[in-house]
Amino acid sequence: MNPRANNCKILIVSPPLSRIRFNLSGIMPMQPLGIAALAGYLRKKGLDVELLDSVALRHTTDQTLWEILKRNPQIVGFSTTIFNIAHTHVIIRRLKEIRPEIKTVMGGYGVVFPPEMLGSKLEEIDFFIKGEGEEALWKLVCAIQGKADVAGVPGLIWRENGRVRQNPPSPPLDPNSLPLPALDLLPKAPYSMHPPFNIKPPLCLVETARGCGWQCNFCSLSRDLRQKSVERVREEVAWAKRIFKAREVHFVDPTFTAGRKRLFELTAMIKKDFPGLAWSCKSRVDLLDYEAARRMAGAGCHIVSLGMESGSQKMLNAMNKAVTVEQSVRAVRALKKAGVRSLVYIMFGAPGETDQTVRQTMDLLERIRPDYALFAGLMPDPLSALLRRKSSEGVLSQEDVFNFYYNNSAAGTPLENDSFTEIPMADINRWVKDAYTSFYVNPRYMASRLFASKSLREIKNLAHGAIMLAKDALFPPGP
Template identity: 30%
Template sequence: MAGQLDVCLVNSPLRAASTIIPQSLLWLAGWVEAKGYSAEIVDIKRSALTELNDKKREDVFRETVERTVAYNARVVGLTCCTGEFSTITKLAREIRNRCDAKIIVGGVHTSVSPDDYFTIKDSPFDAVVIGEGEEILTEILEYERKGESDWQTISGLVIRKNGEIIHTRSRVFCDNLDQMPLPVYHKLNMDHYLKPQLFLLRYVFCSGVHIFTSQGCPYQCTFCANRLRKVRYRELDDVIEEIIFLKKKYDIDFFYIQDDTFTIKPKRVIEFCQRLKALNLGIIWGIEGRVNQFPDEVFNALVEAGCIQMDFGVESGSQKMLDRMKKGIAVEDIKRIFKLCRSNHIRTFANFLLNTPGETEEDVQKTVELSEEIKASAYAHAVTIPYPGTAIYEEYVKPPLTIEEYDLLLLAQQRYRIVDGRFRIAAHSLDIERLALKLNLRFTFFQRLLFFSFNPKYLKVLLHSSRKPQYLYMATAYSFRNIIYYTKALAKRSKSIIAHYFRKTQLN
């Protein structure tokens, strides 16, 4: 059909309140358009301030279906994490019942357990993409335009033919990202993503976006499902072009480099910092880094170029736990980098994990002590969840989860709870849910009430921001929401203490 849309890429309805830009969909859409195909993105959003109850979630789901069907695309591309499996399958069935589009699915879970999508009854999927989808999607669109329906010759797919699940040839992915076009930001609701939020600068309001300069991670942390061990890099020219575009087009105040391993190449980091500093764009920024990858020349370059936030996966205060998780870092590395950041007025975020493999009460105590010592600007004490595809899942979750049980992962992630006995991988008998609540209240309560930083670079950007009214509105709204949240949390804790007292009294 002349003028028919080639592909409609659909974000998960469960991510409606997320303020993290779906970069994978942007890259896919930009890639296929650069190859001469048409693409649109369905990404239904709701305010991050909105509490999404069941009715509101259903409204988002229905709107996602309606918008997708209205595009009348040849191909519909869905993305799926393990905990979203049932929702994405339901979404695919609804779309299948309403239009004739071919439905493909990609994402983390498709690379971990691709056959799941065809072992379910009456599968609505036509193909499962393993790994990255840019070249695969381009070939699928080429086949569809030519009217060729047999995708068995396309590498990197799982399909079902005559009742048999077929894995096509493995695909060798390109070693670099030089050919990636500028992300097509105009296809998203950028008003939603550019509202001041707390998750770019960790509990401090900032308007901006997450970007990537590389993909992949060579490390082997046992709690991570990453399978792309080789790191591939974008040309710095392209990264700088994207930042300039974001500043000119959307007047961003901040950007966050979400690479797993941004600091792995010191010379590249220094060159990036020098070029960014020379532009004098009036932007502040942050990174995610490894604690043992900051020689003085790299650290100084970051500070001079306007980096004011560094996030670190600390995970544990116990060297034994760090080694068991194959983090490849030392406790002394952690102490050094946080001290260095404090002395240079760099904000820090420390992510700790509870319920680590074989964790003892002594290990927990070391985590608490390290949390106190490093004096981070912001903390998270999360409960480790063994996801399919990780080493800890293979070792501890037995029997493995059934497809019907994947929803447990989403529940665990949302509530920081051990929702299934198989998820408890610590050796101690502490109440992990209560421990996480206690530590998060202790280390983040006041940070979550402040919302703003006294860092001079941050204050300068805030003073010149075109979004000052939005900052004021969001700070006021979050203040009321946090008061309600912490009041409920403290009340819940008080009830638990009272109940424990009465049980103890009755026993005595």
């Protein structure tokens, strides 16, 4: 099964994104590791593959379409999120009108809805890949070229005689066995990351694990945590430094600190092999203590993002976080003592949220004073336990959820007035806006950040983030 003969050109696209209110990740483009990983795998198999990062190039849907046509591929894959399904659909629909013979594939996190819904609502798309895409896309290329059976492509959603079919998924891939992501095929764009990261550009993203070993009910990440070896992480950091001249790295996996022995080995490796490298990561609050924070700081870690979510134990329990408020307190204080900054993620709107529980969260933030906080309304993943429960209760249908994400708007759905958890959207929007005002528009906070800043670049970086948040508060992005 080798498609080297009669080779065809494959283009993998990261489509334009919709802006989400108070989501700073939409401000600055970051390297799309997903499409780079796919390209690295296909290239190792001998295929002719190119990448198109429309987010980094700031392309519109029209510009993305014409760039695809200019490159003249035989197969086009689109790596989607739940926030750019509509953009992807528009591009593919128009592409098929002009070049119907081009085979189109949609993968990524946008492929989370029932197969029949995807097949009927996105009928112009030839194939969908659900789950990890490296092996599946490779086998699909073989099938398109007539060298394999499409029924053997793992996780594939396809049509046969007018019926939508879904193939069984493949076992989770071992990330240590995969080739390095094809970072060299990405455009030489000004990749960055939103404030308060990017203190020592150029910055590059690096993945050290796949999946997550916990069961928060608003998330649907794979529960099978698969970590890369310390040596493999060293190779990926070295590769990022070589291709992007990276002086700062952000480790993207949600639980970088999982496994104390491995964490200490990683920090020792970074300190020895990459002196002077600035880096950041994400962590659960129950995976951090002072000794871990101290070693991370000694290896160059300058900020850790914590999935704190709430300062109310009632809300943490409602989200099945399996942590305590006191663990959040200890994590923030451990980082502060070690000289590492903290950014906490807070979500309002879990089942049972009230003005009182929101007040508990804001009181806790005032008490422990993390360096930064990002606030948002709860938006559960479409396949999360929370949304599955709401669907079974008849509160929301899968079609309601699809329409919400497809249109980037709640208009015409039960979410127009109520949230995913039946809390009025007006209340959640008020909580988020008031939280930003309370946390940041505070003379004591602003003075502390100014005095803590270590360079003019950092001050400018933070000012840029503040301006973007203020714009979102005054002029919310439209659908």
